[in-house]
Amino acid sequence: IFGFMDVFLENDPLSLQKDILDHVEFTVAKSRFNFDDFEAYQALAHSVRDRLIERWHDTQIIFSKKDPKRLYFLSLEFLMGRSLSNSVINLGVRDQFADALSQLGFEFEVLAEQEGDACLGNGGLARLSACQMDSLATLDYPAIGYGLRYQYGLFRQIILDGFQHEQPDYWLNFGNPWEIERVHITYPVKFYGTVTDEVLNQEKYKVWVPGEMVEAVAYDNPIPGYGTRNTIVLRLWAAKPSDQHNMEAYNTGDYVDAVVNRQKAESISSILYPDDRSYQGKELQLKQQYFFVSASVQDIIRRFKDSHKNFDEFPEKVALQLNDTHPSLAIVEVMRVLLDEEHLGWNKAWDIICKIFSFTTHTVSPEAPVKIPVDLLGSLLPRHLQIIYDINFHFVEKLKKMIGLDYDRLTRMSIVEEGAVKNIRMANLSIICSHTVNGVSRLHSELLKTKLFKDFYELWPHKFQYKTNGVTQRRWIVVSNPSLCALISKWLGTEAWIRDIDLLIGLKDHADNAELHQQWKMVKKVNKIRLAEYIEAMNGLKVSLDAMFDVHTKRVHEYKRQLLNILGIIHRYDCIKSMNQNDRKKVVPRVCVMGGKAAPGYEMAKKIIKLFHVVAEKINNDNDIGDLLKLVFIPDYNVSVAELVIPGADLSQHLSTAGHEASGTSSMKFLMNGCLLLATEDGSTIEMIEEIGQDNMFLFGAKVDEVPALREKGPALKVPLQFLRVVRMIREGHFGFKDYFQSLCDKIECENDYFLLGADFASYLEAQAAADKAFVDEERWTKMSILSAAGSGKFSSDRTIQQYAENTWGIQPCRCPF
Numbered sequence: 001i002f003g004f005m006d007v008f009l010e011n012d013p014l015s016l017q018k019d020i021l022d023h024v025e026f027t028v029a030k031s032r033f034n035f036d037d038f039e040a041y042q043a044l045a046h047s048v049r050d051r052l053i054e055r056w057h058d059t060q061i062i063f064s065k066k067d068p069k070r071l072y073f074l075s076l077e078f079l080m081g082r083s084l085s086n087s088v089i090n091l092g093v094r095d096q097f098a099d100a101l102s103q104l105g106f107e108f109e110v111l112a113e114q115e116g117d118a119c120l121g122n123g124g125l126a127r128l129s130a131c132q133m134d135s136l137a138t139l140d141y142p143a144i145g146y147g148l149r150y151q152y153g154l155f156r157q158i159i160l161d162g163f164q165h166e167q168p169d170y171w172l173n174f175g176n177p178w179e180i181e182r183v184h185i186t187y188p189v190k191f192y193g194t195v196t197d198e199v200l201n202q203e204k205y206k207v208w209v210p211g212e213m214v215e216a217v218a219y220d221n222p223i224p225g226y227g228t229r230n231t232i233v234l235r236l237w238a239a240k241p242s243d244q245h246n247m248e249a250y251n252t253g254d255y256v257d258a259v260v261n262r263q264k265a266e267s268i269s270s271i272l273y274p275d276d277r278s279y280q281g282k283e284l285q286l287k288q289q290y291f292f293v294s295a296s297v298q299d300i301i302r303r304f305k306d307s308h309k310n311f312d313e314f315p316e317k318v319a320l321q322l323n324d325t326h327p328s329l330a331i332v333e334v335m336r337v338l339l340d341e342e343h344l345g346w347n348k349a350w351d352i353i354c355k356i357f358s359f360t361t362h363t364v365s366p367e368a369p370v371k372i373p374v375d376l377l378g379s380l381l382p383r384h385l386q387i388i389y390d391i392n393f394h395f396v397e398k399l400k401k402m403i404g405l406d407y408d409r410l411t412r413m414s415i416v417e418e419g420a421v422k423n424i425r426m427a428n429l430s431i432i433c434s435h436t437v438n439g440v441s442r443l444h445s446e447l448l449k450t451k452l453f454k455d456f457y458e459l460w461p462h463k464f465q466y467k468t469n470g471v472t473q474r475r476w477i478v479v480s481n482p483s484l485c486a487l488i489s490k491w492l493g494t495e496a497w498i499r500d501i502d503l504l505i506g507l508k509d510h511a512d513n514a515e516l517h518q519q520w521k522m523v524k525k526v527n528k529i530r531l532a533e534y535i536e537a538m539n540g541l542k543v544s545l546d547a548m549f550d551v552h553t554k555r556v557h558e559y560k561r562q563l564l565n566i567l568g569i570i571h572r573y574d575c576i577k578s579m580n581q582n583d584r585k586k587v588v589p590r591v592c593v594m595g596g597k598a599a600p601g602y603e604m605a606k607k608i609i610k611l612f613h614v615v616a617e618k619i620n621n622d623n624d625i626g627d628l629l630k631l632v633f634i635p636d637y638n639v640s641v642a643e644l645v646i647p648g649a650d651l652s653q654h655l656s657t658a659g660h661e662a663s664g665t666s667s668m669k670f671l672m673n674g675c676l677l678l679a680t681e682d683g684s685t686i687e688m689i690e691e692i693g694q695d696n697m698f699l700f701g702a703k704v705d706e707v708p709a710l711r712e713k714g715p716a717l718k719v720p721l722q723f724l725r726v727v728r729m730i731r732e733g734h735f736g737f738k739d740y741f742q743s744l745c746d747k748i749e750c751e752n753d754y755f756l757l758g759a760d761f762a763s764y765l766e767a768q769a770a771a772d773k774a775f776v777d778e779e780r781w782t783k784m785s786i787l788s789a790a791g792s793g794k795f796s797s798d799r800t801i802q803q804y805a806e807n808t809w810g811i812q813p814c815r816c817p818f
């Protein structure tokens with residue numbers, strides 16, 4: 001079509017060597033005869049980037065030619081991790097680069113270790129966004145991700161004497177080869193100020209006169225698809241001082257102050273809020289949310305107006321996805337622009353809003369939905385508050401007609417929460433203004449319909465759907481577990497599963513094949529060795545490869561019940577201690593691996609991390625125990641650490657009290673890597689049972705509909721003696737820090753035990769015993785492991801994105817033809 005095919009960059013080892021050495025000399029500016037691993041990594045990264053940019057340009061050409069409906073994915077968090085390995089694998093040039101490097105005397109894997117993680121997010125929601133971007137690109141959907149370019153990502157977790165300490169993550173210290181600064185793509189963002197009325201050709205319009213302006217600058221991160229030339233973009237905004245500054249300040253001599261003031265602008269996008277529990281109501285957090293929303297909306301409308309005359313087509317060309325409520329101000333911002341700048345009038349503007357927005361919520365707990373104090377919103381965004389009041393007025397008027405004067409319900413559904421402190425309910429705003437409201441698993445969606453958003457479901461049942469989460473098999477098998485990737489391709493006789501994961505089910509036919517069993521065990525061994533080496537390097541602990549590697553890695557939260565795991569470990573230790581030599585021979589050796597960050601202000605979570613360390617201290621140094629039980633806390637758990645831990649796990653734990661985990665996604669990564677799950681029937685685990693069968697999992701605990709009754713019971717609730725015993729051991733200081741852990745014990749004793757650790761303890765121990773029993777039967781375990789991977793296809797983010805594209809966004813693939 002374009003007749004300039006031959007301009008493409010060559011990928012033969014010789015051309016690659018030349019490109020890398022050119023970047024050493026001209027990009028890294030080091031002599032091509034003397035450069036170290038990090039400089040080699042930087043040169044390698046730039047060579048790969050060149051190929052990403054080339055494909056990105058070709059993709060943009062197709063998109064602007066075909067002018068398809070586009071998806072705009074708005075998320076305040078993207079947990080991208082490392083880009084090098086994923087990029088060369090999706091570009092299909094990993095081996096070529098590895099060859100070129102080895103001829104230059106470098107090893108690809110060694111250079112890959114030089115890259116730091118891009119940790120621009122907290123946990124589940126953030127990593128899900130990254131997996132979904134990979135699937136959007138791979139499935140050739142015309143999409144753009146919008147977010148914030150934090151200068152400080154999620155804090156580095158340092159463990160000192162068993163306590164978590166946070167260190168700032170200045171990840172841009174040595175530059176970032178995976179982004180392209182778009183100095184010409186900038187937008188002014190306004191804050192504060194007043195709203196006045198203006199009359200234009202007899203029409204009255206609102207004009208917002210801001211009190212402060214900053215500049216948003218775009219940084220583009222190319223996202224390559226796998227097995228396609230399509231490469232889409234993740235556009236992250238950074239705040240810069242606006243050059244519209246009032247000269248006045250300078251002339252009055254306080255020049256330095258004026259410049260310092262300017263500098264302050266940059267702080268808006270500087271740091272990620274490390275708390276994934278609830279909105280702190282901080283002004284800076286709200287400024288961040290509006291800053292990225294305003295820049296993104298201006299960019300979306302600019303792109304639309306570049307090739308469309310009027311807004312009638314807008315809903316046919318634009319789908320806006322709200323990743324939880326954090327970007328929901330986008331609704332009000334689009335309304336403001338359509339009203340105040342495009343002068344479309346209320347009805348036309350409102351009609352467009354209701355056709356373009358879709359909202360996905362990721363939380364179940366009633367207190368999580370974001371509420372913004374009216375005062376704060378009114379001072380920072382005076383025009384937006386007016387529009388929210390108008391939206392609410394129209395909504396409540398309509399509601400009255402539909403449900404009559406049921407004041408309780410009207411009050412519950414109002415966007416404005418009256419009370420001592422008036423708040424704006426961002427979840428209500430998001431539901432009212434979105435055509436679709438998605439949960440992230442089937443159970444989650446049921447809970448939204450019957451509890452969290454019951455009023456809205458009864459009003460608009462058609463709006464409520466669910467898209468069970470998924471993870472990308474490119475990063476979570478091909479990149480992180482190359483030996484399993486090769487084994488699967490060999491037994492399926494194709495690599496097509498990497499783009500079409502349902503083919504994985506083909507492994508089921510070989511689930512009893514001894515040869516596969518032997519090779520499957522070998523792959524797990526290789527990955528356990530890699531994990532054991534990392535543990536020894538990080539913790540100085542030598543662990544036995546014959547032990548069951550039992551892994552519990554995720555953010556630390558009381559509802560995720562890392563404490564239940566620790567109580568189970570203390571019970572196991574206590575049992576072993578009271579055994580005679582002979583019985584000890586029957587004990588299945590365990591290496592209990594825990595990892596995860598606690599939000600800095602989350603005291604209880606930090607106590608749980610400390611408790612794990614003091615219990616580890618006791619058990620790991622108890623000669624009676626030896627290799628029967630070892631505890632390892634992996635510090636600073638992030639994406640690249642997960643890529644190393646997950647392939648090496650035999651068993652992974654997902655212990656959330658039923659009804660508390662919206663979905664869970666780490667469980668999906670473990671499943672894909674043939675790791676068996678010990679879990680409660682919560683979130684997406686329920687759908688896993690349907691896919692692989694409960695015989696291949698170790699399930700325990702109260703089911704979601706049993707929880708309320710158990711909570712009712714309070715002090716009458718029967719808890720096993722073993723539970724009381726292990727809690728008493730902690731209370732009595734068996735592991736030290738007696739006083740420090742009292743509050744932790746208080747929270748799990750009888751009526752306070754909101755997350756039902758006592759109620760679930762007995763069945764938890766049974767599930768653990770069942771896992772021990774299965775583990776010693778290697779062929780049974782290996783079969784369960786093969787069937788777990790074989791049945792994991794549903795949990796690919798490709799399936800999730802396909803469902804969103806067809807049922808929510810109404811977008812079609814637009815593939816680069818060459």
Ligand SMILES: CCc1ccc([C@H](C)CC(=O)N[C@@H]2O[C@H](CO)[C@@H](O)[C@H](O)[C@H]2O)cc1
Binds near residue numbers: 278326363
């Ligand atoms: C404003 C503070 C804040 C920041 C992030 C969040 C996230 C929504 C928390 C989160 O990551 N939730 C997790 O989302 C995953 C992806 O859908 C789910 O799999 C997890 O069950 C859910 O806990 C809440 C509040």
